[in-house]
Every structure is written in structure tokens, then in C-alpha cells.
Amino acid sequence: MILKNFWYVAASSVEVNSTPLARTICEIPVVMFRTGAGAPAALRDMCSHRRAPLSKGRMLGDNIECPYHGLQFDPVGRCVKIPSQEEIPRKAHICSYPVVERWGVVWIWMGDPDLADPAGIPHKPWRADPAWNSENVHYFHIKASHLLMTDNLLDLLHVSWVHVNTIGFAADAVREDPLVTEVSECMVRNTRVIRNIEPAAALRSWGDFAGRVDRTSVSDWTPPCFTAIHFLNRDPVTTIEFRLDHLITPETARSHHYWLLVSRNFRIDDEELTRKVFEDNSRVAAEDMDIVEAQQRMIDLSPGSVDMPLRQDRGLVAAHRILDRLAKQENAEAKRNAG
Amino acid sequence: MILKNFWYVAASSVEVNSTPLARTICEIPVVMFRTGAGAPAALRDMCSHRRAPLSKGRMLGDNIECPYHGLQFDPVGRCVKIPSQEEIPRKAHICSYPVVERWGVVWIWMGDPDLADPAGIPHKPWRADPAWNSENVHYFHIKASHLLMTDNLLDLLHVSWVHVNTIGFAADAVREDPLVTEVSECMVRNTRVIRNIEPAAALRSWGDFAGRVDRTSVSDWTPPCFTAIHFLNRDPVTTIEFRLDHLITPETARSHHYWLLVSRNFRIDDEELTRKVFEDNSRVAAEDMDIVEAQQRMIDLSPGSVDMPLRQDRGLVAAHRILDRLAKQENAEAKRNAG
Amino acid sequence: MILKNFWYVAASSVEVNSTPLARTICEIPVVMFRTGAGAPAALRDMCSHRRAPLSKGRMLGDNIECPYHGLQFDPVGRCVKIPSQEEIPRKAHICSYPVVERWGVVWIWMGDPDLADPAGIPHKPWRADPAWNSENVHYFHIKASHLLMTDNLLDLLHVSWVHVNTIGFAADAVREDPLVTEVSECMVRNTRVIRNIEPAAALRSWGDFAGRVDRTSVSDWTPPCFTAIHFLNRDPVTTIEFRLDHLITPETARSHHYWLLVSRNFRIDDEELTRKVFEDNSRVAAEDMDIVEAQQRMIDLSPGSVDMPLRQDRGLVAAHRILDRLAKQENAEAKRNAG
Structure with missing residues (x-):
């Protein structure tokens, strides 16, 4: 099930301009554009008259014109x-969706508009802090359920397999995995501190480490499908620190949008490094895409099959329980409003 | 619903020759060919023996041979x-469909063969009149319900948006739209006369007008999905007159065939103009295809959504009412014949 | 219905090595590999943990490692x-399938493992006989039900149409078709001896015949969908003799795998001839693929349509009856085991 009463990312800020942008969000076709005053707007991408997509039309000032018969x-x-x-009949008006621009992306509310409180947008102060470089914004379109990517991000252990040639380390480099999972009502935190380890392949070029490092990642999952990772690698001389915001938006039951916002607080004016980090994180995301799209194909071929959670999946299981509870709440509210 | 008891266009005359032609018409695969005496023929494109498509076979004189085991x-x-x-068992025979060649195309009857009266084929005398050039026959395959193209042709107002760079004029060039819609039991006529207007982009090269023109279009829609447009532009010196026959045939519930027969009674021997008119009308049709295929995609993404007819859609609403009445009649007849 | 309690071909021997091979067999995704000792192995291609395909993983010695979290x-x-x-919980183990390597291919058992007796693998001694060349092993992937290819192979008559430019002879070259069909409980044999006929196009280059030949084919169909053809052409000087083993494995309800093993006992060291025979048989199979895939498309377009068996189809009808009986048996056994 796709939760509706949450803020999702609809676009990165640079994508929304005076040319209409079409994107399906939570199974609803949406058109986005920016007004002359700079405010983003999001409408259902379907003319009330004959259901043509407004996104094929043009902007006339702050209004969008239907390409078929010129309704504005x-x-x-x-x-x-x-x-x-x-x-102009009342039925001519179309649905708009609350949008808020914050932290370099445009957030959209596809649920009950009365509940759309911008205070619910996750807090990411590093994205507005001049001591951090927050230029790198990745967008990926993935042909798999958003839950498979949610699971992927709740799980730090796959890093030693899927990403062993990029940001991972070989699992046998550590005697015992120090994963600590903490669960609260609306958050799952996975913490992992590994001391005195060879830095991963990609990290060597980012960090210029002399030798071994202590590696820390604190990964906070919050519903509906956001994961904020605080990632540090340090040796006695150098520390590199990242904030990795993974923001997932369902497109359909079997596809999703995925934004990755990368922030760092070291060598922030080094453009060459910014480019290198962008390329490396693109590779890491491609490794994840490859595995979750393969999972989706297997699941589609194997109706009735189920997962087998391991001990390492305590966080993932807890997150699924939170999602189930929230889905029940939404369904109950929807029934109450309808009844 | 697809009406069956009507003549539809199956092919243009030049397409039907001694090489079998495969085409799905009203959801039935059909093979067409021409006999030695020049008569077109249409059969169900499926051998009675093992269901191979006859259209992959060859002609042996006037007979078609199955490519699999040689049945003729x-x-x-x-x-x-x-x-x-x-x-030869009785079950070996396959279904044939009545065909009539007229006005440069081959008409087919997919319904009850007892009702197949050629008098029901629309009358288009300009297509046989030596005073008219009727060389231009367009064929388009469109991935949208035939009803969306029917609607498009019943609606002269989209011309100022979809075709504004080809045959349309800017809507604000006229103070008030002079559309007159007349509805009879089996026809919808939209008439529009606009005086003293700048000729549309494409028309300038066709007509060589000195200045502004009077522009008239009379558009007759008849079921199942034919629209005959009589289109005139005139200034004190020049008149250009077209007959545009738009003939639509359902392929599946979400795709259709579309023939456009273009006839003109001026500069009829000007081959350069014939080519230019063909190119320009191809562009116009591509503009329509683009919008109706986009509509179909939106409709598929939005189950339960409906259109909102405007006043301008009086003709379209009337045509849909005629189609609904005819569908009920066909269903009732089918039940009576079965009962 | 797809019969399960039979040995099917899963791969040719050369395909199975230390790189995992993915293939869907009887609607189940399977991964195959070869151990260090040379034994083929086949597992369900889905990790018990999170359903990732093992075939994207790597071999660690004789074990396969999941690419997602390293389970082995x-x-x-x-x-x-x-x-x-x-x-390691019991639920972590995954399904393996019995495999046997014989006659140049790997056989797999997808049914009840208690019934997997290698004695049920068809006997093909010519594939191990040094007097025969058995190098040519073809693999084809075909987008049609395996039954359509089964039918194709049970039917020697299509050869004069589909293969008239390769291995067929024109049907009118013989006065009366000498097809003899014998049916036993678990086999259908079609025998056809044609005397004093022009050799078919492809055969002329294989056989170097002076003039006309006697042509014999004995085609043994056995369930689930195997056809072994013994094919001879002889003139007073030359005899060419082939064993053609057609081995079909369902992939899905609408697609199948098709192996053709070609053995010959003449000019067995002539590499040029081996290549020529491979090319010619590839053409012959492409002709069959073309027709059965066209049949499948027609059948999909024509729900409710049925075949009309002819007298020539006695063997095919008998084979379908055998398949129906075996399907009923399997269903009854499955119910008994479940009840």
C-alpha cells in the first residue's frame, strides 16, 4: 500500500521552472511548474474537459493552458x-496539490489536504548550512516497488556485497559486525561503528587517508520511505563526513522515484571532488537499482513466495510494522471520512 | 463498443493487390487480396486447420494457400x-467478409452479412469527378480508441490550438466563434463561417491569397465514425475548395486505422501542390495523433475519470447519443437472432 | 498444462560451467552451475532471504553466493x-532439482523428486557412438506454447510447405502420401517412405547424389514433448543418415526452449559439412519458429477458436490424448499427496 498522508519529494528544485514538468506520483499524473514569483505549483495533469495532459501545454503567465482547446x-x-x-462551471476546476520547496527539492502532499502541515517535512539543516557542500542532487527512476528500495536502505549489511567495489568493505575485514538497531514509534536507527579498517575503494580518493580508518554510519529511517545517513570516516589526520538523504516517492505499485541528496563538510569548494563524488555515488545507486530491479522480476515470477527475515533485519522488520500500522490508520481515517 | 453493422474502410485501393495484406479490423484479424479479375476479397486471417495466418501464405490464382499445410x-x-x-469437411471453410471498392478505398462489412447493403456506403461523388484532384490518400495507425479521434473530428475548436501552426487560426483573431451545430437522427453538422481573417499558415502557400479571406467549413459527421468536411477559403480573386473525408476504422478497443482522403478542385494538375498539400495534411494529422494518443495514456492512468462537455461540444454529445442508440439496437438485434 | 514428472532438457553441456546460468523452466526460475568435480547442479534461482536471483551472484568453490547479502x-x-x-534456520535452505548429464545435454526433473529415476531419460546411443558425428547442438528460444512446436514435430506434412526451400520436397512430387501412423500407449510413430524422388535442396549439398533418391523418415514422439527422427536418403551409390533429436522444454505457458541435436554417420570428420549442416538446420528451425510464433499470435487474437484436425493429424490427436491422460494422472497424484 502507498501511504498518502505524507510529504513526498516531487522534483528537485532545478527541475521545476516555466516549462511544465510531468511526473506520476503515488499513481496520480501530476504537472508541475513555477510561477513568475518563483513559487512551485502542482496540478493534476489532466484537463477537466477532455482529459488531455496539461503538461503538453504552455504557460501563459502563471497559468497553464491546455494544448487541446485552450482552457487555462x-x-x-x-x-x-x-x-x-x-x-466557467465548478466542475472545470482541477485538483491542485500542496507543495513546499525546502532543502533543494519540492515536496508534495498527495493525501487529505486538511492534514498538509509543512512541519511534517523532514528537517535537514545541513542542506542550508554554508559550511556544507550540498550541490549533488541525484535523481533515479527505478522499476521496482518503493518498498524494495526502502528495505535496501534499512539494511547496512548489503554494502559489503553490493557495494564492495565502491563504498563497501569486505565483510571478513571485521571479526564481528557491530550493528546496533534502535526502534522507536516512528523511527528506526541503525548504527555501525567499525574501527581500524582499510578505507573502501571510493573513499580512498575522497579522503586521501594515510592508512586505516574508523568508519561510522548512523542511518535513520522514518516513514513513509526516507533514510538519512550520517557517514564518517576518520584517521588521526583526516575526517570526511557526509549527510546522505535518500528520499523515495512511489510512482506506481512497481516503480518509484529516488532522490539522493549528498552533503559534505570537507573540501567544500573542490569542484573536482564534487564531480568525483557525484560519479561515485551514481555508481553506488546503479548497483542498488540493479539488485532491486532483479528482486522485483523474481518476485513477479514467483507468486506466493515470501521473504525470510534474518537477525540483521530487525530494523527492516520494525519499519514494516510501522508502515503497516500507519496504513491501517490511513484506511480507518478514510473510512471515517467517507462514512 | 464497436458497432458492427456498418461499412468500414479496410484498405486504400492501392494496398490491395496479389500480395496478401493482413489487418485487424473491429478486433478480427483479416487478410485481403485481389483476384485476377480485379475484385478485392477479405477472409478471416486464420486457417481452419491449425490457425496459422493465411496472410503469410501465397496466392495460387484466385485462391490463397495456407503457409503451414497448403490448404487453399x-x-x-x-x-x-x-x-x-x-x-473437404464443412468445418474447413472460413469466414469471408463482404467488400466493395468505391471512392478509392475498399469497404468491408464485419457485421451480420444479411444486412450488408452497399447502398449504406457514404456517397462521395467528388472522388470520381474529373474536375477534382483526389490523388491524396493518407493512412495512419493510431494507438487510441477510435472514439477519441471521432471526438476530435466533431470538434472544430481544437483547430485554433492543436493546428495553430498549420491550418488553424489564432482563436483571438475572431470576436465571437460562429459555430452552428445541427443535429438530425443520424447526422451532426458543424458549420463555421469566419469572414475577413488572415489565412492560416498552410493555406497561404496553397492559395496564393493577396490578403484576408472568408473561411468556411461544413463538417458532417455520420455514424459509425466518418466526418466529411467541406472547406473553403476565398478572397475576391481566389477560391480554394477542399473535400476532406476522414474515415476511421476500429482496430482494437485502444487503437484504430484512420484514412484521410483529400480532394480539391483547383490547380488540380499541379503536382508540386499535390505534394505540398500531402505533406501539410500529414503534419496536421500528426498533430491530432499526438494529442489523442496522449489523451488515451491519461485515461488509462485515471480509471473512473470522466469528460466534462462544454457548450461547444453540443455536436459531440449528440454524436455520442446517436452511437449509444445504435449500440443498443445492435445488441437487441444480436439477442433476438440468438434467442 | 505443463507436465512436471518428466525429465526435461535444461541446458546443453557446454552451457553449464562455473559461471551461473539463469533459465526459467516449467515456469520456475532456475540457476545452474558446475561443481569443481564436474557435476552439474540446479537450484531455484531465488535467495531464501530476500528473493534476489542467485544467478547474479558468484561461485565460491562449489557454493553459490547471493549477490545481495552473501548467503551461500x-x-x-x-x-x-x-x-x-x-x-542457519531450516527455512534458509532452497529447492534443488535433480539433474543428470547425458547425450550432450543436462536433464532436469521439476516434479516430485521421489519419482526422479534417470532410467526415464530417453535413450540416444548414437550420441555416444564414435561412428557418428554428434557435434551439432542447436538451442532456440521460441515465443509460443511448447504444444505448438510439439504439434509441428508430430506432423511430417508441413515439410512440403514450410521447408520446401530447404529440406522439403514439393507435395505434388508424390502421387499419394505414404504416411503411416502407429500409436502405442506412450509413443506415436510416423513413418514415411518415398521412393525415387528428387532430393530436397539442402540434401543435394549434403549428399552429393547423382540423381533421384529414396527418402525415409521415421519419427518417434514420446511424452512430454520429444521427437526423435531417423532420416535417410539413399541412391544406388550414396546413403546419408541422420538422427535428429528434437527436445522441447516449456518456459512459460507461451514460450519454450528447443534443443535440436543433430547426429550423422557419414563424412563425420568433414568440418566443412558439419558447418553447412548446422547452417541449414538453423534455417529449417527458423522456418518452424516463424510459423509457430505466428500461430500463437493468431490464437491470442482469437479467444474461443479451435483447431480442426485432419486425417493426417492422427498422430497429433493421439499424442494430445496421451498428454491429457498423463495430465489427469499427475493431477490425481498431486491431490492424493496433498490429501
């Missing part, structure tokens, strides 16, 4: 012009 | 040879 | 390592 809609979905008649 | 069928679907046995 | 499975599917924990 303002940034909150009100039909403001029907060229062939004076009267 | 004559132009009315009788099995005339089974190479491996003398006896 | 031995050649009979026992989970032998979970890197993140000591305890």
Missing part, C-alpha cells in the same frame, strides 16, 4: 478561462 | 483443397 | 553460510 488553469487549479464560453 | 481457400472462404486428403 | 548455498540447495549470524 491557475496555480491552484482554478479554471480561469474557457475560450469558447463565458461561463 | 477461394475468395469467399470456401476451402477448395486439402493436399493430404480428398474429402 | 551448496549444490543441493543447503544454506551453508549466513555472514551476519551463526545460526
Whole structure:
């Protein structure tokens, strides 16, 4: 099930401009654009008249014009012009979705509009802190359920297999895995501190380490499917510190959007390093895409099959339990509102 | 619903020759060919024996041979040879469909053969009149319900948006739209006369007008999905007159065939103009295809959504009412015949 | 229905090595590999933990490692390592399938493992006889039900149409078709002896015949979908003799794998001829693929349509009856085991 009463990322800030942008979010086609005053807007991407996609139309000032018969809609979905008649019926208006621009991306609310409180948007102060470089914003489109990527991010152990040639370390480099999982009502935190280890392949070029490092990752999962990772590697001379914000938005039951916001607080003006980090993280994400899309194909071929959680999956199991509880709440609310 | 008891276009005349032609019409795979005497024939494209497509076979005189085991069928679907046995069982014969060649295309009847009266084929005398050039026959395959293209053609107003760079004029060039819609039991006529307007982009090269023109279009829609447009542009010196026959045939519930027959009664021997008109009308049709295929994608993504007819859609609403009435009639007849 | 309690071909011997091979067999994704001792192994291609395909993993000695979290499975599917924990739960083990390597291919048993008796593998001694050349092993992937190819091979008559330019002869070259069909409980034999006929196109280059030949084919079909053809052409000076083993394995309801093993007992060291025979038989198989894939498309377009067996199809009808009886037996056994 796709939770609706949450803020999701709809686009990175740079994607939203005066050219309409089409994207399916939580199974609803949406068109986004930016007004002259700079505010992002999001409407259902379907003219009320004949269901043509508005995203194929053009902007006339702050209004979007349907490409088929020229109906115009303002940034909150009100039909403001029907060229062939004076009267504008109530049914002509279309659905708009609350949007808030924050931390370099545009957040959208696809659920009950009365509940759309921007205070619910995750807090990411490092994205606005001049001591951090937050230029790198990745977007990926993935042909698998958003839950498979959620699981992937709740699980630090795959790193030693899927990412062993990039950011991972060989599992046998540590005697015992020091994974600590803490679960609260609406968060799952996985912490892992590994001392005195060879730095992973990609990290060697980022960090210029003399020898072995202490490696720490603290990974906070919050619903609906966000994971904020605080990642540090340090030797006696050098420390490299990252904030990795993984933000997932369901597209359909079997596909999702995935934004990765990368922030770092070292060598922040080094453009060459910014490019290198972007390339390396693109490779890491491609490794994840490859595995979750393969999982989805296997699951589709094997109706009735189920997962077998291991001890390492305590966090993942807890997150699924939270999601199930929230889905039940949403269903109950939806029934109450309908009843 | 796809109406069956109507003549549809199956092919343009030049497409039907001694090489079998495969085409799905009203959800039935059909093979067409031409006999030695020049008559077109249409059979179900499936051998009675093992269901191989006859269209992959070859002609042996007037008979078509199955590519798999050599069964032969004559132009009315009788099995005339089974190479491996003398006896030809009754079940070996296959379905043939009445066909009539007229106005440069081959018409087919997919419904109750007892009702197949050629008098029901639309009358298009300009296509046989030596005073008219009727060389331009367009064929398009469109991935959208035939009803979306029917709607498109019943609607003259989209021309100012979808075709504004080809045959349309900017909507604000006229103070008030003079659309007149007349509805009779089996026809919808949209008439639009616009005086003293700048000729549309494509028309300038066709007509060589000195200045502004009077522009008239009379568009007659008849079921199942035909639209005949009489289109005139005139200034004090020049008149250009077109007959545009838009003939639509359902392929599946979500795709259709579309023939556009273009006739003109001016500069009829000007081959350069014939080519130019063909190119320009190809562009116009591509503009329509683009919008109706986009509509279909949105409709598929939005189960339960509906259109909102405007005043301008009076003709379209009337046509849908006629189609609904005819569908009910066909269903009732089918039940009566079965009962 | 796909029969399960039979040996099917899973791969040719050369395909199975230390690199995991993925193939869907009887609707189940399977991964195959070869142990250090040279034995082939086949497991369900889905990790018990998170359903990732093992075939994307690597071999560690005789064990295959999951690419996602490093779980290891031995050649009979026992989970032998979970890197993140000591305890290996019973549910961690995955399904393995009995495999036997024989006659140049690897045979697999997808049904009830208690019934997997290698004595049920078809006997093909010519494939191990040094007097025969058995180098040519073809593999084809075909987008049609395995039954359509089974039918194709049970039917010698299509040869005069589908293969008339390769291995067929024109049907009118013989006065009366001498097809003899014998049916026993678990076999259908089609025999056809044609005397004093022009050799078929491909055969002329294989056989170097002076003039006309006697042509014999004996085609033995056995369930689930194997056809062994003994094919001879002879003139007073030359005899060419082939054993053609057609081995079909269902992939899904609408696709199958097809192995063709070609053996000959003449000019067995002539590499040029081996290559020529390979090319010619590839063409012949492509002709069959083309027709059965076309059949499948027609069948999909024509729900409710049925075949009309002819007299020539006596063998095919008998084989279908055998298949129906075996399917009923399997269903009854499955119910008994479940009840």
C-alpha cells in the first residue's frame, strides 16, 4: 500500500521552472511548474474537459493552458478561462496539490489536504548550512516497488556485497559486525561503528587517508520511505563526513522515484571532488537499482513466495510494522471520512 | 463498443493487390487480396486447420494457400483443397467478409452479412469527378480508441490550438466563434463561417491569397465514425475548395486505422501542390495523433475519470447519443437472432 | 498444462560451467552451475532471504553466493553460510532439482523428486557412438506454447510447405502420401517412405547424389514433448543418415526452449559439412519458429477458436490424448499427496 498522508519529494528544485514538468506520483499524473514569483505549483495533469495532459501545454503567465482547446488553469487549479464560453462551471476546476520547496527539492502532499502541515517535512539543516557542500542532487527512476528500495536502505549489511567495489568493505575485514538497531514509534536507527579498517575503494580518493580508518554510519529511517545517513570516516589526520538523504516517492505499485541528496563538510569548494563524488555515488545507486530491479522480476515470477527475515533485519522488520500500522490508520481515517 | 453493422474502410485501393495484406479490423484479424479479375476479397486471417495466418501464405490464382499445410481457400472462404486428403469437411471453410471498392478505398462489412447493403456506403461523388484532384490518400495507425479521434473530428475548436501552426487560426483573431451545430437522427453538422481573417499558415502557400479571406467549413459527421468536411477559403480573386473525408476504422478497443482522403478542385494538375498539400495534411494529422494518443495514456492512468462537455461540444454529445442508440439496437438485434 | 514428472532438457553441456546460468523452466526460475568435480547442479534461482536471483551472484568453490547479502548455498540447495549470524534456520535452505548429464545435454526433473529415476531419460546411443558425428547442438528460444512446436514435430506434412526451400520436397512430387501412423500407449510413430524422388535442396549439398533418391523418415514422439527422427536418403551409390533429436522444454505457458541435436554417420570428420549442416538446420528451425510464433499470435487474437484436425493429424490427436491422460494422472497424484 502507498501511504498518502505524507510529504513526498516531487522534483528537485532545478527541475521545476516555466516549462511544465510531468511526473506520476503515488499513481496520480501530476504537472508541475513555477510561477513568475518563483513559487512551485502542482496540478493534476489532466484537463477537466477532455482529459488531455496539461503538461503538453504552455504557460501563459502563471497559468497553464491546455494544448487541446485552450482552457487555462491557475496555480491552484482554478479554471480561469474557457475560450469558447463565458461561463466557467465548478466542475472545470482541477485538483491542485500542496507543495513546499525546502532543502533543494519540492515536496508534495498527495493525501487529505486538511492534514498538509509543512512541519511534517523532514528537517535537514545541513542542506542550508554554508559550511556544507550540498550541490549533488541525484535523481533515479527505478522499476521496482518503493518498498524494495526502502528495505535496501534499512539494511547496512548489503554494502559489503553490493557495494564492495565502491563504498563497501569486505565483510571478513571485521571479526564481528557491530550493528546496533534502535526502534522507536516512528523511527528506526541503525548504527555501525567499525574501527581500524582499510578505507573502501571510493573513499580512498575522497579522503586521501594515510592508512586505516574508523568508519561510522548512523542511518535513520522514518516513514513513509526516507533514510538519512550520517557517514564518517576518520584517521588521526583526516575526517570526511557526509549527510546522505535518500528520499523515495512511489510512482506506481512497481516503480518509484529516488532522490539522493549528498552533503559534505570537507573540501567544500573542490569542484573536482564534487564531480568525483557525484560519479561515485551514481555508481553506488546503479548497483542498488540493479539488485532491486532483479528482486522485483523474481518476485513477479514467483507468486506466493515470501521473504525470510534474518537477525540483521530487525530494523527492516520494525519499519514494516510501522508502515503497516500507519496504513491501517490511513484506511480507518478514510473510512471515517467517507462514512 | 464497436458497432458492427456498418461499412468500414479496410484498405486504400492501392494496398490491395496479389500480395496478401493482413489487418485487424473491429478486433478480427483479416487478410485481403485481389483476384485476377480485379475484385478485392477479405477472409478471416486464420486457417481452419491449425490457425496459422493465411496472410503469410501465397496466392495460387484466385485462391490463397495456407503457409503451414497448403490448404487453399477461394475468395469467399470456401476451402477448395486439402493436399493430404480428398474429402473437404464443412468445418474447413472460413469466414469471408463482404467488400466493395468505391471512392478509392475498399469497404468491408464485419457485421451480420444479411444486412450488408452497399447502398449504406457514404456517397462521395467528388472522388470520381474529373474536375477534382483526389490523388491524396493518407493512412495512419493510431494507438487510441477510435472514439477519441471521432471526438476530435466533431470538434472544430481544437483547430485554433492543436493546428495553430498549420491550418488553424489564432482563436483571438475572431470576436465571437460562429459555430452552428445541427443535429438530425443520424447526422451532426458543424458549420463555421469566419469572414475577413488572415489565412492560416498552410493555406497561404496553397492559395496564393493577396490578403484576408472568408473561411468556411461544413463538417458532417455520420455514424459509425466518418466526418466529411467541406472547406473553403476565398478572397475576391481566389477560391480554394477542399473535400476532406476522414474515415476511421476500429482496430482494437485502444487503437484504430484512420484514412484521410483529400480532394480539391483547383490547380488540380499541379503536382508540386499535390505534394505540398500531402505533406501539410500529414503534419496536421500528426498533430491530432499526438494529442489523442496522449489523451488515451491519461485515461488509462485515471480509471473512473470522466469528460466534462462544454457548450461547444453540443455536436459531440449528440454524436455520442446517436452511437449509444445504435449500440443498443445492435445488441437487441444480436439477442433476438440468438434467442 | 505443463507436465512436471518428466525429465526435461535444461541446458546443453557446454552451457553449464562455473559461471551461473539463469533459465526459467516449467515456469520456475532456475540457476545452474558446475561443481569443481564436474557435476552439474540446479537450484531455484531465488535467495531464501530476500528473493534476489542467485544467478547474479558468484561461485565460491562449489557454493553459490547471493549477490545481495552473501548467503551461500551448496549444490543441493543447503544454506551453508549466513555472514551476519551463526545460526542457519531450516527455512534458509532452497529447492534443488535433480539433474543428470547425458547425450550432450543436462536433464532436469521439476516434479516430485521421489519419482526422479534417470532410467526415464530417453535413450540416444548414437550420441555416444564414435561412428557418428554428434557435434551439432542447436538451442532456440521460441515465443509460443511448447504444444505448438510439439504439434509441428508430430506432423511430417508441413515439410512440403514450410521447408520446401530447404529440406522439403514439393507435395505434388508424390502421387499419394505414404504416411503411416502407429500409436502405442506412450509413443506415436510416423513413418514415411518415398521412393525415387528428387532430393530436397539442402540434401543435394549434403549428399552429393547423382540423381533421384529414396527418402525415409521415421519419427518417434514420446511424452512430454520429444521427437526423435531417423532420416535417410539413399541412391544406388550414396546413403546419408541422420538422427535428429528434437527436445522441447516449456518456459512459460507461451514460450519454450528447443534443443535440436543433430547426429550423422557419414563424412563425420568433414568440418566443412558439419558447418553447412548446422547452417541449414538453423534455417529449417527458423522456418518452424516463424510459423509457430505466428500461430500463437493468431490464437491470442482469437479467444474461443479451435483447431480442426485432419486425417493426417492422427498422430497429433493421439499424442494430445496421451498428454491429457498423463495430465489427469499427475493431477490425481498431486491431490492424493496433498490429501
